[in-house]
Amino acid sequence: MVEPAHLAARRQHPDRRWWRPDWTARVALIPALIITIVCFYGFIVWTFIISLTRSRLLPVYNFTGFDQYARLFANERWWTSMQNLAIHGCLFIGGCVVIGYGLAILIDRGVRGEGLFRTMFMMPLSMSFIVTGVIWQWVMNPTLGLQEAVRDLGWVTFEFNWIVRQDRSIYTLAIAGIWQQVGLCMALFLAGLRNVDPNIWKASRVDGIPVWRVYLHIITPMMRTVFFTVFILMSAIVMKAFDLVVALTGGGPGFSSDLPARFVVDHILNRQELGMGAAGAFVLLCTVLAVISPYIYFELRKARGAH
Amino acid sequence: MNGVELRGVTKAYSGLAVMKDINLEIEDGAFLVLLGPSGCGKSTLLNMIAGLEPVTGGEIHIAGRDMTKLEPDERDIAMVFQSYALYPTMSVRKNIGFGLKMRGMARPDIERRVSEIGELLQITPLLDRKPSQLSGGQQQRVAIGRALVRDPVVFLFDEPLSNLDAKLRADMRVELKRLHERLGRTIVYVTHDQIEAMTLATRVVVLEQGRIQQNDTPENVYRRPANRFVASFVGAPTMNFLDGKLVRDGDAVLFDTGAGCLPVAGLPDHAAHLLDRPVTLGARPEHLVFDDAGCAAKVLLAEPTGPDQYVRVAVAGAEVTARTGPEQVFRSGASVSILADGARISVFDPDSGQAIL
Amino acid sequence: MRLNRVALYGLLIVAAFMLMAPVLIMISTSLKPMSEIRGGSIFALPTDPTFAAWGKAWFGDCTQAVGDVCQGLSSSFMTSVRIVIPALILSVGLGSVTGYALAAWRVPGANLLFAALLVGMFIPPQVTLYPLIILVRELGLFGSISGLVLVHVIWGVAFTTMMFRNFFKTVPQDLLKAARIDGAGFWPLFWYVMLPLSLPILGVAMILQFTYIWNDFLLGLTFGGRSGQPMTVALNNLVGSQFGEKEYNVDMAATMLTALPTLAVYLLSGRLFVRGIAAGAVKG
Structure with missing residues (x-):
């Protein structure tokens, strides 16, 4: 073929450019790299260092070894908050999983207006923990709230004053928390249910297995990874829980509904106990890492597999 | 001038060598097919020529210049992918023009080039559609158009027809061949499909385990395979292999497997040194002839394919497949008489697998 | 089968009501005057809806202002x-x-x-x-x-x-x-x-x-x-x-x-x- 003139003229080779595009890729990663190294891991180390010092209002760098940890573990409020974390964690995660899975199954049965139900179930999710806390504080108001409303209906001995009771206030956190997050669990479970091979349903119908048995013995075991994911996500939410306590109970009455995340912020920002707050933060971090490490391992194996 | 040359190219992934000392000269205007089973390294080799994968060692020269360290867009090449790899968010027009735009060509020039290519490939009515609105064959045309529009010195094709159905594949094969004849540009084409290799190539390179097994014309790759691997990979049904000795029996030559004999008619004189030593005989189905001068064999199964039929027979203690015309009827268990065409068979060294005839 | 469907929808509607109730209570409370809140149930709908509370929340209540804190949200x-x-x-x-x-x-x-x-x-x-x-x-x-x-x-x-x-x-x-x-x-x-x-x-x-x-x-x-x-x-x-x-x-x-x-x-x-x-x- 005869080369057209305008193409022949073009046929000269450029010299190698001095700048390679993958260098640009490296440069583009610098902000994220700095944030990761400095603001995530560097700051964790910094907090750890502070936790080894006598720091109160401002960081001072005279080291006292693990004294702050000793003080922390001798602190009654810390133990209350850790105990509360355990109670709240079990109730909140358990409630979210059970109710969320239940709702997902109900929707999965093929109902009309599925979108409407889903929208309603997930609506609390779009609201902040502060909003959630304030709403529930009002609903559970002992003089004008739910208790009074039910008594007005005629059940005069009805009691629902947990929010002002030392021994019950921690349970109110779980109620408000579940209300807010159950939609997320429902969505995750529903996504899992929709991924189930439809042939399983056909096969079980041919075999005449009742629907509840299919869910119990076949579908639920298949949803292992979804349960796992939900558990991890809800754990992460529990450990960070700060806003909800502040808005709902303020940690009270007394410190009866305090949580570690609030303990830490309180000691760092208000109580001029920087060293102990840092120690608490570090203990909190270790708890988080202990819970999420299997998940991270999973995710990274998946990420590597995607290559 | 506008060929490709690979000098001692090697590739290793974390110490594991996948390409071992590849030396290959591709002439200007050649249609070179890299043929091999999946995992043989042919796509890696193509990606290295394209500059998409860095080489571990060696040099790659394109159009006489060392391009080993250059970026893909600095090499004056174009590539067509198995998955077409069209930009899903761009119209066909934009897809074809994208490379020109990236090279800073003025918009009216791009428009003109794109419509020329549209005419050439008869896709003008499709120019304003999105790739998702096209059929597989149309998408592949656009992908070819995207390569053509840049008018590179070398075209690289990575299994471009594998995602098409059989009929479309045959049509596109014809079209690619015409395109090559018309443009006269160098093409490097990767496939695992031997039909594509046979029909398209002016030169076939058979790869296996990161090594070049044979680099020859398609005819020679079929007729004179360099070793047992090439012999068995090329050709369907596959070549029959028999272990034994060639022995003289009066005027005739027999192949003695130890469990029986197969007459070999018309063995060339220069094969005399192969007599009386252990060898592997390679006979394609069409090299086995039903002839009364042959030796006794038993029909196991006949498979008519339409134009031909393949007959599975037991002979000399082995099972072989012979090709013959569709007229004769073979019943299972029938006795026949068969011989090998000595002018066309291959003989391999049983230890190294290399062809010795 | 039919009964199952009824139960299914029943459960869904109860769940939806329970999840929506706090939001509805929030809206209804915000539309009531204080007298009505003191006197009635939180479930009661406002008899005399008013946006006064909204205005107060948004613009602030300057009658109770302390210093310059006369700002709402x-x-x-x-x-x-x-x-x-x-x-x-x-x-x-x-x-x-x-x-x-x-x-x-x-x-x-x-x-x-x-x-x-x-x-x-x-x-x-x-x-x-x-x-x-x-x-x-x-x-x-x-x-x-x-x-x-x-x-x-x-x-x-x-x-x-x-x-x-x-x-x-x-x-x-x-x-x-x-x-x-x-x-x-x-x-x-x-x-x-x-x-x-x-x-x-x-x-x-x-x-x-x-x-x-x-x-x-x-x-x-x-x-x-x-x-x-x-x-x-x-x-x-x-x-x-x-x-x-x-x-x-x-x-x-x-x-x-x-x-x-x-x-x-x-x-x-x-x-x-x-x-x-x-x-x-x-x-x-």
Whole structure:
């Protein structure tokens, strides 16, 4: 073929450019790299260092070894908050999983207006923990709230004053928390249910297995990874829980509904106990890492597999 | 001038060598097919020529210049992918023009080039559609158009027809061949499909385990395979292999497997040194002839394919497949008489697998 | 079978009612005058709906003003808007470029950086809170909108990066190769090929980041100071520190006002939110 003139003229080779595009890729990663190294891991180390010092209002760098940890573990409020974390964690995660899975199954049965139900179930999710806390504080108001409303209906001995009771206030956190997050669990479970091979349903119908048995013995075991994911996500939410306590109970009455995340912020920002707050933060971090490490391992194996 | 040359190219992934000392000269205007089973390294080799994968060692020269360290867009090449790899968010027009735009060509020039290519490939009515609105064959045309529009010195094709159905594949094969004849540009084409290799190539390179097994014309790759691997990979049904000795029996030559004999008619004189030593005989189905001068064999199964039929027979203690015309009827268990065409068979060294005839 | 369906719908409706009730109570309370709240049940609908409490929550109640504190949520609403817009654009922008660089380019240590970011997403903010305070203070941004934007970007980038990286990993390698051969470098490949592909995920990331930033409390509380109070912090102050009798109708109106932007985004975005929440759920 005869080369057209305008193409022949073009046929000269450029010299190698001095700048390679993958260098640009490296440069583009610098902000994220700095944030990761400095603001995530560097700051964790910094907090750890502070936790080894006598720091109160401002960081001072005279080291006292693990004294702050000793003080922390001798602190009654810390133990209350850790105990509360355990109670709240079990109730909140358990409630979210059970109710969320239940709702997902109900929707999965093929109902009309599925979108409407889903929208309603997930609506609390779009609201902040502060909003959630304030709403529930009002609903559970002992003089004008739910208790009074039910008594007005005629059940005069009805009691629902947990929010002002030392021994019950921690349970109110779980109620408000579940209300807010159950939609997320429902969505995750529903996504899992929709991924189930439809042939399983056909096969079980041919075999005449009742629907509840299919869910119990076949579908639920298949949803292992979804349960796992939900558990991890809800754990992460529990450990960070700060806003909800502040808005709902303020940690009270007394410190009866305090949580570690609030303990830490309180000691760092208000109580001029920087060293102990840092120690608490570090203990909190270790708890988080202990819970999420299997998940991270999973995710990274998946990420590597995607290559 | 506008060929490709690979000098001692090697590739290793974390110490594991996948390409071992590849030396290959591709002439200007050649249609070179890299043929091999999946995992043989042919796509890696193509990606290295394209500059998409860095080489571990060696040099790659394109159009006489060392391009080993250059970026893909600095090499004056174009590539067509198995998955077409069209930009899903761009119209066909934009897809074809994208490379020109990236090279800073003025918009009216791009428009003109794109419509020329549209005419050439008869896709003008499709120019304003999105790739998702096209059929597989149309998408592949656009992908070819995207390569053509840049008018590179070398075209690289990575299994471009594998995602098409059989009929479309045959049509596109014809079209690619015409395109090559018309443009006269160098093409490097990767496939695992031997039909594509046979029909398209002016030169076939058979790869296996990161090594070049044979680099020859398609005819020679079929007729004179360099070793047992090439012999068995090329050709369907596959070549029959028999272990034994060639022995003289009066005027005739027999192949003695130890469990029986197969007459070999018309063995060339220069094969005399192969007599009386252990060898592997390679006979394609069409090299086995039903002839009364042959030796006794038993029909196991006949498979008519339409134009031909393949007959599975037991002979000399082995099972072989012979090709013959569709007229004769073979019943299972029938006795026949068969011989090998000595002018066309291959003989391999049983230890190294290399062809010795 | 028929009975089952009835039970199914019954359960769903009960669940929906229980989940919606607090929201409805919030709205109905905010429309009642205080006398009606004192006298009646929280379930009772307002007999005489009034937006007075809304006005008070929005503009403030100057009859009870102490010093210059004669402001409702309107000023903190503006603060939240001024935080959320730049923080949203910067965190999504940075996350998309970072995710793209990690997914589409050969960068040594890319997987390590991604792993580090993924873990970082789970770090409770309390752990790095104090060093972050010092950083922001040293930059002279403490108590300013810019300071809050900065910390939101720092905290958001791990999440947005993860979303984009995971999406861009699903883009076929051949497409990237084709673009390289066509001569698209880092930015053209991003701008002309990858970004148009990622529009749905971009929408998801924007919606979720908007929700997270708007709903944030801890960072606003810590870094906002007096002048940079976002709406959540202002709401908490309003509810927590009223003089005299607690005005629950004003509290609920203020709560509704605070929740309204994210609620509106949720209702308008529909499926996009649902899709994103599953992908981005890891951020609590």
